[in-house]
Structure formats: C-alpha cells, structure tokens
Amino acid sequence: MGERKGYIEKISGTVVIARGIKDARIGEVVYVGYEGLIGEVVRVTQDSFVIQVYENTSGLSPGEPVYGTGKLLCAELGPGLMTTIFDGIQRPLYEILRRAGPFVRRGIRLNALPRDRKWYFKPLVKIGDIVSEGDIVGVVQETPLIEHRIMVPPGIKGEVVKVEEGEMTVNEDVVILRTKDSKEIGIKMLQEWPVRMPRPCRERLTSEVPLIVGQRVIDTFFPVAKGGAACIPGGFGTGKTVTLQKIAMYSDSEIVIYIGCGERGNEIAELLKEFPRLHDAKSGRPIIERSIIIANTSNMPVSAREASIYMGVTMAEYYRDMGYHVTLIADSTSRWAEALREISGRLGEMPVERGYPAYLPDRLAEFYERAGRVLCLGKPEREGSLTILGAVSPPGGDFNEPVTIHTLRFVGAMWALDPDLAYRRHFPAINWNISFSQYVDIIERWWTKHVAKDFPEYRRRALRLLVVSSEIEAIASIVGESALPDDQRLILLVAEILKEGYLRQTAMEGEDVFCPLNKQYLMLKTIMDFFDKAYKLIRHNVSIEEIANIPEVFEMIRVKERPFEEVKKLYSKLMKRLKDIAIKYNVSLEG
Amino acid sequence: MSEIIDIVARYQGKIYRGVKEVRGNLMFVEGIKEVKNEEVVIIVGSDGKERYGRVIEASRDLAVIQILGEEEGLQTDCLVKFTGTTFKIRVSDEVLGRMFNGRFEPIDGLPGITTGEKRDISGEPINPVAREYPHDFIQTGISAIDCMLSLVRGQKLPIFSVSGLPHNMLAAQIARQATVRGEKEEFAVVFAGIGLRSAEAEFFIREFKESGAIERATVILNLADDPVMERLMTPRIALTIAEYLAFDLEMHVLVILTDMTNYAEALREISTARREIPGRMGYPGYMYSDLASIYERAGIIKGKRGSITLMPILTMPGGDLRHPIPDLTGYITEGQIILSQELHAKGIYPPINVLPSLSRLMKSGIGPGRTREDHKYVSDQLYDAYSRGVKARDLARIVGEIGLSERMRGYLKFADEFERKFLSQGPYENRTIEETLDIAWEVLSVLPEEELVRIPRDIIEEYHPKYRG
Numbered sequence A: 001m002g003e004r005k006g007y008i009e010k011i012s013g014t015v016v017i018a019r020g021i022k023d024a025r026i027g028e029v030v031y032v033g034y035e036g037l038i039g040e041v042v043r044v045t046q047d048s049f050v051i052q053v054y055e056n057t058s059g060l061s062p063g064e065p066v067y068g069t070g071k072l073l074c075a076e077l078g079p080g081l082m083t084t085i086f087d088g089i090q091r092p093l094y095e096i097l098r099r100a101g102p103f104v105r106r107g108i109r110l111n112a113l114p115r116d117r118k119w120y121f122k123p124l125v126k127i128g129d130i131v132s133e134g135d136i137v138g139v140v141q142e143t144p145l146i147e148h149r150i151m152v153p154p155g156i157k158g159e160v161v162k163v164e165e166g167e168m169t170v171n172e173d174v175v176i177l178r179t180k181d182s183k184e185i186g187i188k189m190l191q192e193w194p195v196r197m198p199r200p201c202r203e204r205l206t207s208e209v210p211l212i213v214g215q216r217v218i219d220t221f222f223p224v225a226k227g228g229a230a231c232i233p234g235g236f237g238t239g240k241t242v243t244l245q246k247i248a249m250y251s252d253s254e255i256v257i258y259i260g261c262g263e264r265g266n267e268i269a270e271l272l273k274e275f276p277r278l279h280d281a282k283s284g285r286p287i288i289e290r291s292i293i294i295a296n297t298s299n300m301p302v303s304a305r306e307a308s309i310y311m312g313v314t315m316a317e318y319y320r321d322m323g324y325h326v327t328l329i330a331d332s333t334s335r336w337a338e339a340l341r342e343i344s345g346r347l348g349e350m351p352v353e354r355g356y357p358a359y360l361p362d363r364l365a366e367f368y369e370r371a372g373r374v375l376c377l378g379k380p381e382r383e384g385s386l387t388i389l390g391a392v393s394p395p396g397g398d399f400n401e402p403v404t405i406h407t408l409r410f411v412g413a414m415w416a417l418d419p420d421l422a423y424r425r426h427f428p429a430i431n432w433n434i435s436f437s438q439y440v441d442i443i444e445r446w447w448t449k450h451v452a453k454d455f456p457e458y459r460r461r462a463l464r465l466l467v468v469s470s471e472i473e474a475i476a477s478i479v480g481e482s483a484l485p486d487d488q489r490l491i492l493l494v495a496e497i498l499k500e501g502y503l504r505q506t507a508m509e510g511e512d513v514f515c516p517l518n519k520q521y522l523m524l525k526t527i528m529d530f531f532d533k534a535y536k537l538i539r540h541n542v543s544i545e546e547i548a549n550i551p552e553v554f555e556m557i558r559v560k561e562r563p564f565e566e567v568k569k570l571y572s573k574l575m576k577r578l579k580d581i582a583i584k585y586n587v588s589l590e591g
Numbered sequence B: 001m002s003e004i005i006d007i008v009a010r011y012q013g014k015i016y017r018g019v020k021e022v023r024g025n026l027m028f029v030e031g032i033k034e035v036k037n038e039e040v041v042i043i044v045g046s047d048g049k050e051r052y053g054r055v056i057e058a059s060r061d062l063a064v065i066q067i068l069g070e071e072e073g074l075q076t077d078c079l080v081k082f083t084g085t086t087f088k089i090r091v092s093d094e095v096l097g098r099m100f101n102g103r104f105e106p107i108d109g110l111p112g113i114t115t116g117e118k119r120d121i122s123g124e125p126i127n128p129v130a131r132e133y134p135h136d137f138i139q140t141g142i143s144a145i146d147c148m149l150s151l152v153r154g155q156k157l158p159i160f161s162v163s164g165l166p167h168n169m170l171a172a173q174i175a176r177q178a179t180v181r182g183e184k185e186e187f188a189v190v191f192a193g194i195g196l197r198s199a200e201a202e203f204f205i206r207e208f209k210e211s212g213a214i215e216r217a218t219v220i221l222n223l224a225d226d227p228v229m230e231r232l233m234t235p236r237i238a239l240t241i242a243e244y245l246a247f248d249l250e251m252h253v254l255v256i257l258t259d260m261t262n263y264a265e266a267l268r269e270i271s272t273a274r275r276e277i278p279g280r281m282g283y284p285g286y287m288y289s290d291l292a293s294i295y296e297r298a299g300i301i302k303g304k305r306g307s308i309t310l311m312p313i314l315t316m317p318g319g320d321l322r323h324p325i326p327d328l329t330g331y332i333t334e335g336q337i338i339l340s341q342e343l344h345a346k347g348i349y350p351p352i353n354v355l356p357s358l359s360r361l362m363k364s365g366i367g368p369g370r371t372r373e374d375h376k377y378v379s380d381q382l383y384d385a386y387s388r389g390v391k392a393r394d395l396a397r398i399v400g401e402i403g404l405s406e407r408m409r410g411y412l413k414f415a416d417e418f419e420r421k422f423l424s425q426g427p428y429e430n431r432t433i434e435e436t437l438d439i440a441w442e443v444l445s446v447l448p449e450e451e452l453v454r455i456p457r458d459i460i461e462e463y464h465p466k467y468r469g
C-alpha cells in the first residue's frame, strides 16, 4: 500500500476532520499530527473524513499531517495478555509508566504484546495434519493458571508442513500450513482481530450452569448463568464497584476481564493491590494470573473509553474460543454510553433521548449479545462461555433513563441497588423486590442436581416471606408493632433474620466474603425450618416472646461468619429447642 | 489605537484582525494560519482592555475562541493575538504564602512568579498503575468524620451543602485540625475560591492567618464579581500548584475548592453559548469528564512522598442531592459528606447527616495499627442504630411514642443521644480518635447489648462501658 497521507482540516475536541486520503474507510486506524496521536476514522464523506482521536488534542493545528494505516482498530491476541493492565486502546500501562513516568503522556505508540518476550510453544499437531479455523495447534503456559491455546485463525485451512517447538516470540511462525492452492501460511502466536466485530463460534448453546459468585443474594435469589448477561444499576455509592470487584475476585470464573471504564484511578490501584495478593480457592495461585485489567479512568481520554469496551470483549471472546469460562466486567457502561453521546454530539448527529444518539440501543444490544455459551470453532471439540456483567450509573439514581431502560432489554438479570439499604449499610444493597433473574428456572434445575432438591422451594418461600413482611411493616407503621398479632410479629422477626443474617453479607473480609452454595442452602433451610416450626407453635398459642427468647435465634444472624459445620450445629440446636417447646405445650411439629 | 498596539506588542506571536462575530463568550475569527487547538489568545478591544481567550475549535478558515474575562465591550474591531501555547503557569516554592486571581496574577501586592518551570494548567492524567492506594488515616478531630467517614491522605472527599449551612466553618476546622498521627508535618493548603462572595473569602483568609496556615498556603481567588470564565481556570491553577508541591516538593497538600457549583454554572454558560446539545438540566453532556479532570488529580504516586487530598465544597441547588452537580461529583469522588438543614435547625454543629454520607477509602485507613480494632464495628453499628432511630422517630410522628415497640423506643432514645453527644461538638473542639470512639460506646450503651449485632462478642467485652467498669 502506498503512503496514505492527508492533513487536518479542523479540530473540535477529540474529533478531527481531515482530507487527502481518498479511500479512507470507516474503522481505519490513523495517526494524527506531528506527534502521531492515535485515532480511528468514524465517518467518511466525499472529500473528507472524520477521525475520533484517542488522545488529548490540545496544541494540534489544522494543516498537520494525518497518516492512514489501512488497518481496522484491532486487538492483539496471544500469550502475554494475562496479568497485563491496558488502557482503552490496549496500550500496556506499566510500559507507559516506564517510558513516560507517572503521568500518561500522549503520542506513545506501543504494542499490546511485547515482541521480545519468549514463550515455550508446545505443538499439538504434526506434519501432514489437516487443520482449519479454531483448531488448536499448540499450547503455551501463559501463567501457572492459564494454558494458552494457539488456534488457527478464522477463515484459514490447510495441511501442516512445518511445526516448531520451543522458546519463541509471538511474531515467529510456530506452524506453517499449505493451503489447497499451495500457498504457505505461517501461524504465529500473535493474532489480531477487529474489535468491533464479534468472533465466530460453531454454535450458540443455551446456558445451564450458574456463575457462582458467593454472594447469597445473587446466588440464591438472582443468579446469573455462565454465558448470561446481568446489569447492576445504582446511584453513586450504592455498591456497584464493590460487588463487581468481589465477583472478579471470588466467582468461579476461569478468566476475568475487568474494564474500568471512565471510573476512578484509585479503584484500579486497589485491584492492582488485591489481585496479586488474593489466591484462587482451587489452585491457590494469585488471581492476577487469570485476569486482564483495562483501565481507562474518568480523566483519561473519553474516546478511548468508547474503545475500551470493545477491546475487552474481544479479548474475552478470544479466551472463550479456547474453551474457557470467561467473565467480563464493565464498570461502568454508562460512562461508555456517555462517550458515545459526546462523540455523536461532536459529529453533529441528531440526538434522540437526553442527547444520546439513536443507535444507543443497538450498541448496547451488540455488546450484551457477545455474551453466551458456545460450542467453539475447531478441534478438539470444546465449549466456552462469556458472561457479561455491566454496571449502570443512572443520573440521580433514577432508573428511568435511556441507558438503564435499554440495558434492561438486553440482559437476563438485574441487581438493582437501593440507596436506602446502602444508607443503612446493608450491603450488598441489592433490592430483593425489584431485582430479577430470568435464569432462575434453568439454574434451579442445576441446583436440584448439584445442591439439594428442595433448594428452589426454600428460595420461593423466603422471597414470599420478605414480601409479606413488608406488607406487615406498612401496617405496623400505622398501628404500631406492639398492636400486631403474634404470627405477624413472627413474620417480622424471621424477615429481620433473613435480611440481617442471610441477605446482608460483608464483602470485605473474613469467612463470609464467599459463601459456598451448600452453606447458602443450609443457612436458608435453618431459617425457613425455624419459621415453619415456630409458626406452628404460635398457631397453638405459644407466645412470640417464648420463641424470640430462644438463645439461638440471634445466632442465626451471626452464623454466616462461621464455617459450615457451625451452621449444622446451630440447625440441630434450634430444632431441639423448638421440639422442647412443642413438648412443653404438647404440640405436634410433624406434618 | 496606538496604545492598543503597544499592549499587544508586548507579547510574542502573530496579531490578527478579522473577528467575524462575538456571541456571548465566544468569538469567531477568520483567516488565521497555524492556529493551535486550545492555545491561549490575548484579545484587546477598542476600549484598550485586554482579556484572555482560548481556542476551542480550530480549522483552516475559522477559529472559535472562548473568551475568558469580560466579554462586554468587545466588538468585531478588536485585535487578537495568538500566543501559540496553552495556558501555563510558573510553579516554584515562591507560591507558598501568596494570593492570586483566576488568571494567576498576584492580588497580594507582591510581584508575580518569575522563576520555575511552566506547566499547563490542564495537567495530565495520572497513570492508574502509578497510583499508590491511599491508606493513611487523617484525624480531623471531628467525631462524625473520624469515626464514620474517615478521611485518608490522598482521598477526594467533597462536602455537599446548602447555602446558609456552616460548610465553610467545617472546612476551616478540618484545615486547621487535620493531622496524620505520629507525623509532625502539617498539611500545605491550596485554597481555590470559585465565584466566592468576598465575605466568604475573607473568612478563609482570616482563618489561615490566625492559625498560621497562611505561611504554607496558596490562595487562588475568583470572586463573585470576577470574570465568570476564569472560574474554569481557578481550580486547575490550584491543582497545578498542588501537584507541584506534592509530587515535586513531596509535601502533603490539602486542596479546598469552593464553591464547585459556581464552576459548573460557568461550564453550562459556555456550553450554552456554543449551542451544544445539553445533557441534564442544561449542563453539558461532558460535565462528568470535565469534573473528573479536576477531581482525579487528587491522589498519591508510587515512589513519591507527597500527596494531594482534595476537599471540594459545593452547595446543592435546591438542596437536591440528585441535581447534576452533586450527582456527577458523587460519581467521581471517593465519598461525600452531606450537611443537613434539619440538623442545623436543631442547633447541631457540625450538621452532618451521616446516613447518606460515605467515605469509600475509610476501610483502608482504620483498624488495628491504624486507629483502633473496634473502629469498623462501632462505625457499622452506629450507622445501623442511627438509621433505625431515625426510622423510629418518623414512625413516632405518626403513631406516637407509645405505639412503638419497646425496642424501637430504645432506638429513638439512641438517635437523640447520638446527635447530642456524638455528633455535636464545638468548632474548636479537637477530639482524638480514642475520645471519639469512647463517646460512640457511651451512646451505644443506651441500647440493650443483644442489639449490637454488628460488633463481635470479644470486642463488646473489651470496649463496652459495662465491662470496662
């Protein structure tokens, strides 16, 4: 390709209009000005084209050159992604730190993957094998936790004519194929993929298995399936980031890609402090070894914020294609939508709602559509999944706004955060009345096989009890609690235990940061069985005071901080107490 | 006319005529060669007055300039001088003890700063991997803050207030009392007054003089009758100085920005003049990013000893927390301290409504070795109990106190005690964190012990007044 050179016509914020490259195409990466700022062509007209610049444009002048690369905005894919912290356009931030010092200077052009680092490539194919797209030709131990599977890029097929084993850089050919028409194609560990295009798979499967996050209110009441999509909307300070960070740390995802999109620098600093320190429950290895972080904080260029989401989801799909269960976390998708709005405004597009462009719903849909459980392309046959969890930051905490409304159309679960709960420091502040999960039915089937047959039943009854209790509370607020009949006071008591002892869960430290499913089940069973039996006693005129005075009642609130065995003990103690009362009053608890 | 040329000639660069239109704060100039995006221009009107401006849109045939300073009296006959550089100030240790306006001109009668490096006031984003996670507890001596909203060095924690409430008094008290335990070094203070009434400005200056803080303070002052557009530069000048003090001279700096509401109003004014598509309530859609470019300059950098702790103050229009200014601020800062008219009316100082207030970095600054082992639990329990107490109070208004259960009556009593003994203190009362926690236990002991479910047993037995005898 000849030199693709043009010049700047106009600069307005991060949007630059240029001329002089006749065949500039949408999505093409360009370098803008003498400093070579990175940008992408977002619109083409007859004699000019519009560039979204991913860096600060101050000091840029009309007339400065623009160079086209002829290439679409791509993510680099290959060993070396894991453990790395990238900015929104996949520049490694530690490398920027090394070169430019603690402040991000512009005009730094860097490869996402280091070209000099060597990886031990172990081939899984031999000369004469016929391989095609998605086939795994070899593996690299990328980190102690992640085996990186090198795949034949989509659209390629041929016979293996050469295989290399050993230490190699990402840019060397590890396998050479001969195609039908006798062309030789080298397969490298490094591949590229245009970020705005979903990666192909053989087949999309329905999700059947829950993503286990260890937070009771999510796992028990509003679970998300592996390959599903959930959003967590809430006003500032209600707990989006904490919830998502804890899922990044403790959930049973094999790989986590965390996008800090237009949020705080210190939150990234916190992840960087925690991830190398926290150990994966199964392997005992630091979780950074299975994580990629993208940090395009609120003070970094807005346009790169827009790109960061696509960078993240492309890397996530790439690992999904290897056969991993990947979780992508985007905090916050609202900042991404705002970036869309800002760029759209600079392009002079006609806004529809609250200044957002008409294509906002399409972009949201395309993003969440990239979640899924799939049968991957290629041999050996394997399955992967990509779960997408997005924070939504509605202005004023009011869910009636375009980003929240449209997001809800495309996700299967919503964890709605409630400022009143947050003010009371009831965390996670997920409101159990308005949150939902469409994955409950399929996940309940999984539970009955893997946890307990009656788990779904306990779940339903606990939810119902919470609803009934808020009705009773409304009455109590008029007549006073002391005027309520005993059975209603029992409902209030047990609802309180459910809220304090079950729904409320610290994410910060100790035993309770991750609650396994079997413990969740047993805790719920304890509370609900207690309720059933106590209810029966009260129906036989035993007083609520007698029940409330059982010393172990308040133990139900604290038992979450203790190991599984203690829950078991508490269960038998409680049942014994109730039985004693039953005997005292000559009531039968059976049936 | 010739004197105008004289003024313009003092600066280097090209001088242009050819102003096509002046519209509000915007000026459109034609036929300019080599204009740079965001460069500073000097505009001299036929009245002989000079003003600054900034290029906000640059093309081959037209430059759009945002006028800083008074646009009144400007006509298309003015001269425009393109300086070829963005807005920069000189930074050196001479800035300490000094006062400047929103163009960084001295207003204390002393000469301007002539030494030191020139820095762009917009700053550059801190690389997130260069950040050190903040964790040093700052004792402000104010119980509500130290116990329940603990501030750490390098945090950005705003005060959300309403006009008429004592937010200035509170900010001054924090500036006066803030210390990191075990360290002698005092905070340097950079104070930015944005659209401030002169009485408010005088209050702060007097405070700094009386406490001796003025020696290690820099004041950037844009008063209510100063040019509106300079409000956009005032906080940026302050933070450029703060960055120099913190990351070059390695000092611990406390930056106070007040009132950020005036800043946001100025931003809206420009956006309207540019005929941009507004976001909520006429504020520009990019206000989040713009505010972030200020607030995110707080923090600590690995390998440097200094820090920037940022305390913006803003008055919520209509007292509404959901108004875009507090809302977007809360989405960026690491918590918020919210003042309440109701508490103020009850005569409580500081009137902090702790329930919707929050310090996100608190967890890293407290606990054994930092404050005290019971701190976190006491704070959690206070939040829980006070929110129940407030609920009980609301309920009692409907059903009367007798309609409440005995338990709720207990919480009601707790809420009163909490406000009277724990929350209330004098503007010159400086409590240690131990004193604060002891008062917290005293008010918690109003409640039956089994209500203290957020505190582990062993902590109760160690600190509850009942067991301490």
Ligand SMILES: Nc1ncnc2c1ncn2[C@@H]1O[C@H](COP(=O)(O)OP(=O)(O)OP(=O)(O)O)[C@@H](O)[C@H]1O
Pocket (backbone or CB within 6 Å): A234, A235, A236, A237, A238, A239, A240, A241, A242, A243, A263, A393, A427, A428, A429, A505, A506, A507, A508, B330, B331, B332, B358, B359, B360, B361
């Ligand atoms: N699960 C939790 N356990 C304990 N504390 C929590 C929990 N969730 C949130 N918090 C508390 O609430 C604070 C705010 O939470 P978080 O930062 O997640 O809010 P957010 O919704 O992401 O806000 P923003 O939109 O401003 O980013 C935390 O700093 C912490 O103090």
Ligand SMILES: [Mg+2]
Pocket (backbone or CB within 6 Å): A240, A241, A242, A263, A331
């Ligand atoms: Mg957050």
